[in-house]
Amino acid sequence: MNTLSFKPREMIRHGNYCALVQRKSFSRTVAIRVEPNGSIVVTGSKTNRLKGLGEYFVTHLDWVKDGIRKAEDLGDQFPPFIWKFGGYVPFLGEFCEIRRGSHKLKYIEWSEGVFWVSFPNSTPSQACFRNLFRSYYEKVARSFLRSRLEIFSKQMQVSPKRISFRSQKTRWGSCSSEGNISLNWKIIAAPKEVIDYLVVHELAHLRFMDHSENFWNFVEEFSPRNKVCRRWLSANQYAFDFLETYSELHSCRLPFTALRKSKV
Numbered sequence: 001m002n003t004l005s006f007k008p009r010e011m012i013r014h015g016n017y018c019a020l021v022q023r024k025s026f027s028r029t030v031a032i033r034v035e036p037n038g039s040i041v042v043t044g045s046k047t048n049r050l051k052g053l054g055e056y057f058v059t060h061l062d063w064v065k066d067g068i069r070k071a072e073d074l075g076d077q078f079p080p081f082i083w084k085f086g087g088y089v090p091f092l093g094e095f096c097e098i099r100r101g102s103h104k105l106k107y108i109e110w111s112e113g114v115f116w117v118s119f120p121n122s123t124p125s126q127a128c129f130r131n132l133f134r135s136y137y138e139k140v141a142r143s144f145l146r147s148r149l150e151i152f153s154k155q156m157q158v159s160p161k162r163i164s165f166r167s168q169k170t171r172w173g174s175c176s177s178e179g180n181i182s183l184n185w186k187i188i189a190a191p192k193e194v195i196d197y198l199v200v201h202e203l204a205h206l207r208f209m210d211h212s213e214n215f216w217n218f219v220e221e222f223s224p225r226n227k228v229c230r231r232w233l234s235a236n237q238y239a240f241d242f243l244e245t246y247s248e249l250h251s252c253r254l255p256f257t258a259l260r261k262s263k264v
């Protein structure tokens with residue numbers, strides 16, 4: 001049975017800096033990372049002493065400061081997203097205006113680059129806006145991605161066994177050795193060319209499971225501008241943050257409470 005319990009997290013403090021400690025039983029080395037929201041995490045094994053982890057943190061302080069600066073730049077580049085009428089959201093690579101619709105109930109429609117949106121409440125919360133758009137994006141993505149998969153699988157003469165849709169934070173797609181393809185529905189916010197590249201990339205894995213030269217040559221046949229699309233994806237990794245329930249860039253920098261699931 002899953003229960004919730006309060007368990008204080010281990011922390012390392014040094015001057016104005018505070019790092020969370022993550023212990024993994026399989027971890028052999030000590031490592032440090034700065035997350036996109038600026039949180040500092042020190043990872044070690046279950047047996048590493050807190051003092052030793054703290055010393056490691058202090059000796060890498062310059063690196064940490066640099067990481068925090070980069071996280072702050074990222075936060076400036078992609079400021080917190082505010083859902084509102086008159087605002088703009090990316091959809092199929094275009095910024096579309098959100099306008100107030102005339103329906104009495106919750107409603108969303110996309111027409112000629114404009115989202116017409118209605119809520120029963122005249123001042124919907126950020127969560128109401130986001131959830132409505134998330135479900136609309138997912139619905140459109142499922143049918144759009146399926147049709148692109150169908151078109152490209154014919155051209156490439158490959159056939160996936162099963163297709164599923166997910167919404168991971170850091171992965172756009174995957175192809176298993178059994179031939180199952182999974183795509184991240186949030187890609188529907190990206191330009192069509194980038195969506196097609198992702199579809200081609202995953203389908204190409206049905207022929208080549210690695211990222212070998214043969215793989216990329218195969219991709220290039222059906223997505224000639226794949227390099228541009230890959231660059232676009234890495235430069236815009238956080239442009240999809242507006243769809244996240246918990247922003248990766250602007251969520252709390254330090255855990256206010258440590259609510260954890262523990263198995264009993």
Ligand SMILES: [Zn+2]
Binds near residue numbers: 201205211
């Ligand atoms: Zn791949």
